[in-house]
Every structure is written in C-alpha cells, then in structure tokens.
Amino acid sequence: MKVNNNNQESSMKTIVLGFVLAFNSLTAHAAKYGLEPGDAVLTNCHEIYTRGVVKAKVDDGYTVHFPKNAGPIQCPPFRWHAEFVLPFQSVSEYSLKFLGGLKRDILFQVGEPVTFRVDTDRRVVKTKASIDIDAQITDISSNGAIAVKLISTDPEAAATFWQWIGGNYVDLRHKYLELERDKRSR
Incomplete structure (x- = not known):
C-alpha cells in the first residue's frame, strides 16, 4: 500500500510555519516598549498597578x-517579566471605550470622585461581604489606570482601602470599579 507523503509534508510545513509566526509575535510583544533604566x-x-x-x-x-x-504590592516585587511592565505617562483624563464604539464612552478626569466596591477580608471586616469605598482621582495613566486618595470616613472602608489599593493605580476595567462604570454609563 502506497502512502501519500505530500499531504503529511504539507501539514508539517503548515504547523512549523504556525510555530514560527507565534514565536515572532511573542518576541515582538515582549520587546514592544524597549524600556531603559530610569524609565x-x-x-x-x-x-492593580504599582x-x-x-x-x-x-x-x-x-528589575x-x-x-x-x-x-x-500583592505580587513579588523583585523581577518583573516584560509583559507585566508598562511605560508610565500621566494624563488629565481617560475615555474608557466599550464594544468598539457601540456603547457610549465613559470619561474619567483627575479630581472626580469614584466609588470602589471591594470584597472584604474577614480578618479586617467581619460584618460585611463587600464594602463601598469613596475616593478621589489624583492621577490617571495613559493605559487607563487611576491613582486615588481616600475620602471615605468609615474605618472599615479605610482599612480595606489600605489593604488592597493604597498608593497603587487601579485599572478602570477592574471589578472594583464595576459599580462606578455602571453609574457613569446611565
């Protein structure tokens, strides 16, 4: 019985070509920003960004x-893989886009109040499963993450804020800001 090797060769070439293209895509993504010491x-x-x-x-x-x-910092802060490091640039406002423009954009500006809804840690807050934290935007990064200062006066909200958010930047797409996105999209 004679086996047709042309189909096997063709399939093998297609698979190898796919691997080469995937590898090139990954290396291009990792070198995308080309960050230097001091950046x-x-x-x-x-x-959540630090x-x-x-x-x-x-x-x-x-490093x-x-x-x-x-x-x-909730992740080990020593060496960071390139895919988890983004260049930082501050902007005064950020427009969060949804569904390729089918839904209205949501605008966030420095100085505006925002509300986070955070699942609580039972060691810190024993009576509630989640807590609302009021804050004010102090900075926005060009990738859509916000830095905030706490304006809630509730001690449990403050404890949860300093446990999870603190001096970090939170992505506007993060689940903590789902309540805020819903309020602004109405």
Whole structure:
C-alpha cells in the first residue's frame, strides 16, 4: 500500500510555519516598549498597578524600584517579566471605550470622585461581604489606570482601602470599579 507523503509534508510545513509566526509575535510583544533604566513604569499585578522606576534590564524583563509610599504590592516585587511592565505617562483624563464604539464612552478626569466596591477580608471586616469605598482621582495613566486618595470616613472602608489599593493605580476595567462604570454609563 502506497502512502501519500505530500499531504503529511504539507501539514508539517503548515504547523512549523504556525510555530514560527507565534514565536515572532511573542518576541515582538515582549520587546514592544524597549524600556531603559530610569524609565517610569507601572507593574501589573491582577489589574492593580504599582508605579516604579526601571533599575535594570534582566533576561526576561526588568528589575523595578518602588518608592517607600508605593503599594501594597500583592505580587513579588523583585523581577518583573516584560509583559507585566508598562511605560508610565500621566494624563488629565481617560475615555474608557466599550464594544468598539457601540456603547457610549465613559470619561474619567483627575479630581472626580469614584466609588470602589471591594470584597472584604474577614480578618479586617467581619460584618460585611463587600464594602463601598469613596475616593478621589489624583492621577490617571495613559493605559487607563487611576491613582486615588481616600475620602471615605468609615474605618472599615479605610482599612480595606489600605489593604488592597493604597498608593497603587487601579485599572478602570477592574471589578472594583464595576459599580462606578455602571453609574457613569446611565
């Protein structure tokens, strides 16, 4: 019985070509920003960003230095893979776009109040499953993450704020801001 090797060769070439294209795409993504030591960056830890400065390039990313008031940092802060490090640039407003323009954009500006709804840690807040935290936007990054200052006076809200948000930037698409996005989209 004779086997047709042309189909097998063709399939193998297609698979190899797919792997080559995928690898090129990954390396291009990792080198996308080309950050240098001294550049201001945001490090992404579950859509909560900490602002820092690149200290050195390492083989797979960067060593980042964070100022004393940064944090709380929920991810190990030593070496960051390139895909979790974004260049930082401050902007005065950010327009959050949805569904390719089918839904109205939501505008966020520095100085505006926002409300976070955060699931509580039972060690900190024993009586509620979630808590609303009122804050004011103090800075916005060009990638759509906001830094805020606490304006809630409730001690449980303050404790939860300092446990999870603190001096970090929170992505406007984060689940903590779902309540705020719903309010603004009406």
